[in-house]
Every structure is written in C-alpha cells, then in structure tokens.
Amino acid sequence: MSFQDIEAGRSFASRRNLINGKQDPTQAVASGIFQINTAVSTFQRLVNTLGTPKDTPELRDKLHKTRLHIGQLVKDTSAKLKQASEIDHNVEVNASKKIADAKLAKDFQAVLKEFQKAQRLSAERETAYTPFVPQALLPSSYTASEVDIGSDKTPEQRALLVESRRQEVLFLDNEISFNEAIIEEREQGIQEIQSQIGEVNEIFKDLAVLVHEQGAMIDDIGSNIEHSHEATAQAKSQLAKASKTQRSNSSLTCLLLVIFGIVLLIVIIVLAA
C-alpha cells in the first residue's frame, strides 16, 4: 500500500514535470485564438472588398490564402484545446484554471462561428461577382516602356507628365491637410481626457489625505475607549472591595447591638433584684 502510494506520487510528479517542460496549453490556446481573431478580421475586410472596383484576381488569390491560413490555425488551436481539456480531466488542477479553459473554449466557438459566417458571405459574393480586370494594366506597362524610352518623349508629353505630377502633389497635400485636421481634433479630445484624469488624480490625493487624518481620529477614539475600559475595570474592583467591607461593617454593627442588649438585660435584672 505505501509503496503503491509512493509510486503513484512519483508518476504524478514526473507527469507534472513533463507538463511544465513544454509550453502551457492554456497560453497556447489563448495565443491561437488571438491569431484566429486577427486573421478573421483580415478575411472579413477582404470579403467586404468583393464586388468593388478593387475586386481583382490578386484579391481572390489573397482571399484563398487567408482562408487556408485560418483553417490551419483552427486545426492547431483545436488540438491544443483538446490537450488542455485532457489535462483538466486527468490532473487535479485548481478551479480557476478550469474556468479559464472553459472560457477559452467558448471564445473559440464564437470565433469559429464568425469565421463560418464570413466564409458563407465570401462564397456568396464570389459566385455573384466576377473579378474586375483593370483596364489600365496594359496602358500602365505601355507607360513604363514609354518612360524607358525617355529620350523620345515629345515636349507636349513632357508637359502633360509634369501637369499630372502636379495634380498628384495637390491631391497628396489635400490628404495631408485632412489628416492633420483629424489628428488635431483627436488631440484636443485626448487633451480633455488627460485633464479629466488629472482632476481625478487630485481627487484621489485629497481622499488619501482625508482618510489618513480620519485614521488618526480613529486611533484617538480607540485609545479613549481603552482608557475608559481600564478605568471602569479598576472602579469595578474598588466597588467590589467596598461591598465586601460594607458586609463586614454590617456584621460588626449587629454584634455591637447584641452586646448592648445583653448588658442592658443584666443591668435590669440587677436593679430588679
């Protein structure tokens, strides 16, 4: 019996060492779920682009690769989740870890459902729309070859190129000013939040000072009550002693009365005789 217990303990210890040696399955599952979430967001963004002028064969190919990537991630995370679940059943782990694993399983189910929804939408749109082949591809390559033969460019074409470049610069300036305005507005909002956080900080400091002062008051109250307790205890003992002395006084008084009674009786008898 005792040898069997020792053997069982050793096997548990070795198993726990093995578990600690490799990566924690719960952490691995959490990391996998995070990666799946990120990949599903990317996939949804690509699906939203289907049916727009940006819908190109390259986009379809990227969509396909992303889908395969998500499938692989789901397979890996599912295996890790199963492993973590087995550990929960075999080894007596604490309740918080079981709760964390159950929560991870629920998160995994949620992200799988979202991926299936996005996948269905993707299939729907892939059949509804054909990829948009940009017409500018051929002129673009022609323009590149045109640039390669720069010496043959006519002054008119060169002026047109300069004009196009100037419009592009104007467009970029417009975008820059727009983004700067957005950033400035966001900065103002963040400044307000910062000032509010500063106010809350001051309030917390004031609260700390008040609580500290009241701590001193409570200490005073405590000492007052302790002193009152001691004084009351001493007074109680004094009163007890006084009570005992008073009982003795009563006895002495009775004794004196009895003696006086006897003396009076004797005197009366003597006088009567």
Next chain:
Amino acid sequence: MGILYALVGRGSVVLAEFSGTTTNASAIARQILEKIPGNNDTHVSYSQDRYIFHVKRTDGLTVLCMADDTAGRRIPFAFLEDIHQKFVRTYGRAVHSAQPYGMNEEFSRVLSQQMEYYSSDPNADRINRLKGEMSQVRNVMIENIDKVLDRGDRLELLVDKTANMQGNTFRFRKQARRFRSTVWWRNVKLTIALIVVLLVIVYVVLAFVCHGPALPSCF
C-alpha cells in the same frame, strides 16, 4: 445637433439621400457633387453658413453629409466611412449601373438610423465615450469626497464623546476609590468600638468578682 443631411452618389448621380430638416442642403449637395475636382479618392470639407459639408469619395462612390460646425470632423468622417462600408456591403457591384435614386427607398432608412446614431450616441466615438466615463469617475470621486468629509465630522463627534466618556470613567474610578476608603474607615471605627465595649465588660465583671473598683482581692 450633429449630422443633418446625408447623401450617397456615383459621380454626379444621386443614389440615395436623407434629410433630417427642411433646408436647401439637397441643392447645395448637388452643386458640390458637380464641383468636386478630379476622379481620385478624396476627403474634403466645404463650409456654408453655419454648416459644413463633408465629402468622402472612394472607389468611384461619393458619400456626403452636412453637419453642424460644432460636430468637428472626426465624427462626420467616421459616419461617412460607416455609410460607405454599409452601402458597398449591401449593393456591391450594382452601384455602377444603378439608376438615379435607385437605392433611396431602402437606404434612406439606414442613413436616417446612422445619422441619429452618430449625432446623439456617445458610444459612436471612442474618445467621447472615454470622456463620458472619465466624467462619471470624477463625479463618483466627488461624491466619495463628500461622504468621507461627513465621516470625518462624525468621527470628530465620536472623538469628543469618547473623550467625555474617558473623563467620566476616570471620575467614576476616583469616587469608587474614595467610597472604598470611607467604608474601610467606618469598618475600622466599628472594630475599635467593639474592642472598647468588650474591655469595659471584662473590667466590670472583674470588679464585681474581686469586690471593688480597684480589684483589691485579686492583687
């Protein structure tokens, strides 16, 4: 007030629009659609009286809204981005071949809902939501300060009362000690009186037995 008018168009063709008030925003919006230069993706804002027209053009689709000048730019452009995504997700490629006002029956309701959401719901903007939450925290902390001050006042009262109680118990102890002393002295006096009475009785008995006050027969 927030966003008052919204419009979705392709080039200069209006596909859907919604107006929250009776203004000439529609006419001005059409002028802006025709006036926007170039064909590139762009973000621009035009000012008109107290209102600002924010325009966002992406992938050949133009989304426009008219907002109060107090609404800033971040929320109107977030609104435009949201409308653009919803429109593309709903209609897809059909945008490029649609008739004027082809989507107005369905999408004007979406425009109305989103205008309401971005105009009045603080959750539409993360910074505004954070600002609201910080205001709540500040209010709660101010209440906490008030409650702690009340607690301080009561603690001061309690300090005074316990100090009084301490003084009273000291006085009680002193009086108890004095009472014990008084009772002890009374006991002492009674004991002495008893001894004296006993001595007197013994003397009288001896005087009687020895036949005289000076006890002549015994000595």
